[in-house]
Amino acid sequence: MRQLACDVLVVGAGGAALRAAIAAHDTDPQLRVQIVTRGKLGKSGVTATACSDRMAFHATLPYTLPGGDDNWRYHAADIYRLGGCVSDPKLAEILAKNSGRAAQELQRWGVPFTLDSAGRLAQFITDGSDYPRACYTGPYTANHISQALCAKVRELALPVLEEHYVFQLAVSGGRVVGVWALPEGLPGTEDPARHLVFLGARSVVLATGGAGGIYGHNVFPPGAVGDGYAMALAAGASVVNIEFLQIALCSPKTSLACSGSIMRAMPRFVNDKGEELALPGSWPELVFDKGASWPLSYENPTHKIDLLVARELEAGGKVYLDFSANPRNFAWESLPQRLVSLYKAERRQDLGQERKFSPLARLREINQPVVQWLAERGVRLEAGERLEIHPSVQHFQGGVWIDAGAETKLPGLFAAGEAAGGQHGANRPGGNALMDAQVFGRIAGERAAQVPFRLDRNHPQEPKLQKDRGTAAGEILTHVRGLMDRYAAVIRWPEGLKVAAQELEELAKLEPVPARESWDRVLEAKAAVLVARAVVKAQALRKESRGPHLYFTEADGEAMPTDPEYQRSVCLSGPALNASWIKWRKPKEDEK
Ligand SMILES: Cc1cc2nc3c(=O)[nH]c(=O)nc-3n(C[C@H](O)[C@H](O)[C@H](O)COP(=O)(O)OP(=O)(O)OC[C@H]3O[C@@H](n4cnc5c(N)ncnc54)[C@H](O)[C@@H]3O)c2cc1C
Structure with a gap:
């Protein structure tokens, strides 16, 4: 050693x-x-x-x-x-x-x-x-x-x-x-x-x-499974607010966050059959405003777009942004004045009448570099290619x-x-x-x-890692990501979270071992299972919608409203994830 x-x-x-x-x-x-x-x-x-x-x-x-x-x-x-x-x-x-x-x-x-x-x-x-x-x-x-x-x-x-x-x-x-x-x-x-x-x-x-990295759909670098959370919990410390993750529409191929100009160009949302998705009633405001309120948040009505995309994916389809033609019933002349003014403030070149005819023209008018950026990464909008989107995790x-x-x-x-x-x-x-x-x-x-020096003669015990008898670490990681994508992303509901929790408990009993993999995968699998259990447990305890946490009674039901009773934080402590609630106190003026 x-x-x-x-x-x-x-x-x-x-x-x-x-x-x-x-x-x-x-x-x-x-x-x-x-x-x-x-x-x-x-x-x-x-x-x-x-x-x-x-x-x-x-x-x-x-x-x-x-x-x-x-x-x-x-x-x-x-x-x-x-x-x-x-x-x-x-x-x-x-x-x-x-x-x-x-x-x-x-x-x-x-x-x-x-x-x-x-x-x-x-x-x-x-x-x-x-x-x-x-x-x-x-x-x-x-x-x-x-x-x-x-x-x-x-x-x-x-x-x-x-x-x-x-x-x-x-x-x-x-x-x-x-x-x-x-x-x-x-x-x-x-x-x-x-x-x-x-x-x-x-x-x-x-x-x-x-x-x-505990989710399949994320824009983190590979291997980011939250080792810090896992190590702290395993050693007896606590995590807080772990159910709140920033999730938003991203391009899986390029990891581009589809915010700002991408939405303000007002593209068509289509599925893999080429059918245009029926956007909620307040279109086109909702899509336009999504540009400025990119992460999923219950408080912002633009979360209806994330929901629409999530439900289409849940049904087994894929969702794309199509910039080649205007959405059904789109008419530049009918846009509310507020949108036109905001759009004009974003313009970096003037394409005149062209902007009326396609989202691509509008994207070129307000952000030509992103068209080039996507082309360099294999999505050629100018050749009529569509940009695939998926709700993806970006921040804890x-x-x-x-x-x-x-x-x-x-x-x-x-x-x-x-x-x-x-x-x-x-x-x-x-x-x-x-x-x-x-x-x-x-x-x-x-x-x-500033921590004072203390002489500690106790040598901590060496950790033991099982090499032979167990389950391939890669298999465990894939299983965790599948569960998190399915049950703990945009749509969270009691039955789904229960299934996820039970399956994660079973995964926690397995010993990950390397099968033609390096030891990194074993360590990632151990951390991912503990972190995923914590996220799912915290999500299940918060029986309301708040921020990116959309909590439904049924998978295909309505999101539950925000409940003032839950204006507090879930704290999970130690490897057993013991739960408690924290009610925060606003500091008095003289304490600041
Ligand atoms: C696509 C994208 C866009 C973003 N845009 C914005 C933005 O515009 N504004 C904003 O404020 N935030 C943004 N964020 C979030 C922000 O960038 C991150 O929250 C921030 O950079 C995290 O910094 P960090 O130092 O905590 O972690 P990181 O920068 O992720 O560093 C973690 C470090 O820990 C190391 N590490 C991890 N595990 C171990 C281990 N077990 N042993 C040893 N080392 C380990 C890693 O190798 C790495 O060096 C964005 C995030 C993404 C993914």
Whole structure:
């Protein structure tokens, strides 16, 4: 067994992890701050790899509207309100208060944010916010953030153990004392006991990102199954709000989020037989507005589109956006004035009368680059090809429950970024995830660096991994993803969730083993089963609709309304997923 020791151990190398490592070093440059990650620095995780038509970083800067010293309060109020009042209001305030600093820090470190004519960071309005706060560099904002943070980590010469899969927290005397890892890609034929790595630390920051990979339909990088949630639960910590995931219409072939201009071009929704889907009555407003309210949310009537698509898929069909011809009964002249004005504000070129005749002309008029972008990825709209769409998981709003110091319920364990929970509620304003990773990444690093040194002579027990007798890990993963897509995505109902829970309990009894696979698949399968059980359990406990959680009495019935009784959060603790409810308390003025 190989052993390494450090003061602060940061697990992951995404936006939250790198910010935490930098902060730990800045807090005390004498400390040994170690990063350990799957994949390579700057190449793994969502921050380094994701893109969309315009990625947002939400921030309240000194000049952000509505202006004034306390403009962060409007931001905090938006987070809490849009979150369905089921997040920790204290954490919302910390996010809002620190967001401007985070954006300015990133700009200083080299993120090329777009500037306005006055040389200030340009900002636009995203879903769920009343004021323009979203800063951006373009489609690759997250990647630019990752590059700037990687450069800083290299400048500080912080050690990075790459291509290592952390799979278990080591706990001794009731606190975290390190983690267990295996080299990534270890062939299934190898005995894992001979390759175990123990990384001892006085504090550990979990920044392992979200768990999109427990669903078949997701836009996360491969392997993102929520190891952080699983490790924290297995060690006795708690997760909160884990039923709230951002789900939205994406292109499975290209992972493009079909928001903004894609919907504002008002395409036809067709099935694989070429039949146009009957869009709900308030068409075309609903489709147009979907452009600005992309994630599925019960509070927004545009969720009827997600539902329509989900039901068509459920019936065994496929759904495409067709830009070659106008939808049935479409007439440019009959569009409400509000839509025409909004459309005109988006125009980047003038195609005159052409815009009346096809969604493709409208898309070219408001976002020609996306037509090119899709063509480069094999969807040639100009040749009449259709864009397949599917509701896909993009973000976990919940995670390992943290307090204002980013500390979890387990002493010595901190969490930040998408691995952490409590800071977002049911929904989040667009751009708040990248910002959250910077704000709580910094706080987690600072606090982890202040944990006092304790000598622990107890050596944690080595984990045991079964090699031979069991079920192929890949089979278990496929089964989990099938269950989650079928029962725990857009449409959630008691019978479906019961089936999912029972089957997941059976999967939990199986021992995943590598069958012509590497040990990575075994570790992913173990984590995926526990995380999926937690998500399904939390979904079943919330018997109302709120944010992306649409809860139906029957699969083909009506979504249940929001119930004020459920203005509280589901908390699941330990490997047994013991459930409790948290009722949040808004801080009094003098506590802020
Ligand atoms: C397509 C897409 C578009 C998005 N657009 C936006 C947007 O416009 N605005 C916004 O605010 N948010 C957006 N998000 C969400 C946002 O990008 C993420 O929430 C954020 O980047 C997550 O950062 P993170 O540091 O928490 O995790 P990640 O960047 O995912 O990093 C996780 C790290 O942990 C490592 N890791 C995972 N498991 C292990 C393990 N077991 N052992 C060791 N290492 C491990 C990974 O390799 C990786 O380095 C988008 C997400 C997607 C997928």
